[in-house]
Amino acid sequence: xxxDKTIHLPVGADEAFAxxxxxxxxxxxxxxxxxxxxxxxxxxxxxxxxxxHAAGTFQEIEPGKxxxxxxxxxxxxxxxxxTSTVTITLEPDAEGTTLRLCxxxxxxxxxxxxxxxxxxxxxxxxxxTTSAAGAGPDEWSAAPxxxxxxxxxxxxxxxxxxxxxxxxxxxxxxxxxCEDFTAHELLEHxxxxxKHIGGALGADLTDDAGAAPEVRIAGLAQPTLEAFTRRGVxxxxxxxxxxxxxxxxxGIINLELLVHAWDFAKASGQxxxxxxxxxxxxxxxxxxxxxxQVRNGGSFAAVQPVAETAGSLERLIAFTGRSVAV
Numbered sequence: 046x047x048x049d050k051t052i053h054l055p056v057g058a059d060e061a062f063a064x065x066x067x068x069x070x071x072x073x074x075x076x077x078x079x080x081x082x083x084x085x086x087x088x089x090x091x092x093x094x095x096x097x098h099a100a101g102t103f104q105e106i107e108p109g110k111x112x113x114x115x116x117x118x119x120x121x122x123x124x125x126x127x128t129s130t131v132t133i134t135l136e137p138d139a140e141g142t143t144l145r146l147c148x149x150x151x152x153x154x155x156x157x158x159x160x161x162x163x164x165x166x167x168x169x170x171x172x173x174t175t176s177a178a179g180a181g182p183d184e185w186s187a188a189p190x191x192x193x194x195x196x197x198x199x200x201x202x203x204x205x206x207x208x209x210x211x212x213x214x215x216x217x218x219x220x221x222x223c224e225d226f227t228a229h230e231l232l233e234h235x236x237x238x239x240k241h242i243g244g245a246l247g248a249d250l251t252d253d254a255g256a257a258p259e260v261r262i263a264g265l266a267q268p269t270l271e272a273f274t275r276r277g278v279x280x281x282x283x284x285x286x287x288x289x290x291x292x293x294x295x296g297i298i299n300l301e302l303l304v305h306a307w308d309f310a311k312a313s314g315q316x317x318x319x320x321x322x323x324x325x326x327x328x329x330x331x332x333x334x335x336x337x338q339v340r341n342g343g344s345f346a347a348v349q350p351v352a353e354t355a356g357s358l359e360r361l362i363a364f365t366g367r368s369v370a371v
Contacts, residue, residue: 046156048148052167054174055141058109064170065133065144066112068267069260074169074180077203078267089114090271093162095189095203096196098274101126110135116148119274122155129155144170182207188322194278194295194330195270200323201302202266208309208317209259221312222367223305224346228312231305232258236265238301242294243269245284246276266302273298296334299327304365307358317358324357331364340366 054061064070068079076091083103090100101115111134117126129150136143146167148159169180186203189196217229226234236252239262243250248268253261278291303319310317335345346366351359355369363369 046151046153048151048156048160048163049145050163050167051143051145052171053138053141053143054171056174058135058137058142061135061142061144062109062112064173068263072206072259072263074173075166077183077186077199077206078263078270080267080271090119092199092267092270094183094186095199096191096193097121101131104130105132122158124151124155182318188320190322192322192326194292194299195274197323197326197330198270198273198295198298198302200320201299201306201327202263202270204317204319204323205266205302205306205309206259206263208306208313208315209257209262211315212258212309212313216313219312221308222362223308226308228309231308231312232262235301235305236261238297239265239269241284242298243272245282245294246272248272269298293334296330299330300334300365303327304362304367307362307367319358321357324361328357328361328364331361335364 054064056064064074066081066083068076068081071079071081071091076093077095078092080088080090082088083106085103085106087103088100089103090098093099098119099116100119101117103112103114105111105113111132113130113132115127116129116131117124129148132147132149134145136145146163148163151159165185169183173180182203186200189200192200212228217227219228221228221231223231223234236254240250240252243265246269248271250265250268253264256264273295276291278295280291281288282291282294284294303323306319307317309315339345340347349363349366349368351363351369355363359369
């Protein structure tokens with residue numbers, strides 16, 4: 046069976062092509078994170094929602110006109126690599142571009158599931174090009190079900206990138222709740238942490254230090270989390286200074302992504318919106334990751350007080366040693 050839908054975008058064909066192929070643009074409407082090797086035979090991997098990864102290879106590429114790629118899921122849907130194909134064609138018109146998406150090679154159950162997905166994301170693509178606020182956070186990425194170490198980190202990454210996307214050059218030297226770190230210094234710390242962890246996991250990393258904060262961190266987080274997905278959380282990881290249980294390393298990644306999202310939000314005056322599903326889970330990881338030995342070593346300040354009615358995000362922040370209004 047085939048899913049076939051046509052929409053109109055009020056942008057030129059080249060911009061429309063960028064929206065469907067470039068990681069930074071894909072993150073605006075379809076993906077939490079994306080790896081794209083845009084050449085014939087090149088591979089892509091998109092974290093569409095936390096825990097759900099689409100992958101395939103590019104078969105045809107005509108910039109500004111047409112792209113064809115195979116489509117499969119790393120897990121679920123029983124859709125083996127190479128068994129389905131997505132074709133997107135772009136036709137310029139007087140008011141922008143007509144985009145037609147055809148997804149072929151699906152059985153009836155798969156066609157129904159993908160119709161729901163494509164309708165959702167094509168609506169978000171339209172919003173990304175017609176609304177001043179863009180498509181906004183994707184509600185489908187807010188609360189992974191089921192949630193685990195990696196899908197929680199991917200959901201936390203989605204929250205973090207949403208905050209980093211709104212940072213301005215004026216925010217660079219602002220103080221953060223992370224003691225002694227300006228926003229710029231905290232960004233350097235976060236990039237360093239991702240490079241350290243990603244390197245220990247064998248990820249292929251490139252740090253574009255001159256890129257915008259969101260682009261830089263996405264470029265480091267995506268391969269790190271992809272490497273962790275391949276590896277799993279069994280056994281231990283050689284971190285250079287010590288062998289740590291992989292679950293502890295995954296806990297560290299979750300804390301780096303979500304707690305620093307809060308730090309950046311506070312520094313720049315943004316409201317942080319996170320699902321309780323994620324904050325409850327990361328709070329549990331924090332309890333296992335931040336031992337008394339770790340805290341006494343100076344990595345975290347003492348636990349701060351919170352109100353009895355505090356939610357899991359406030360409890361998490363206080364547990365990491367940051368002050369929360371009570």
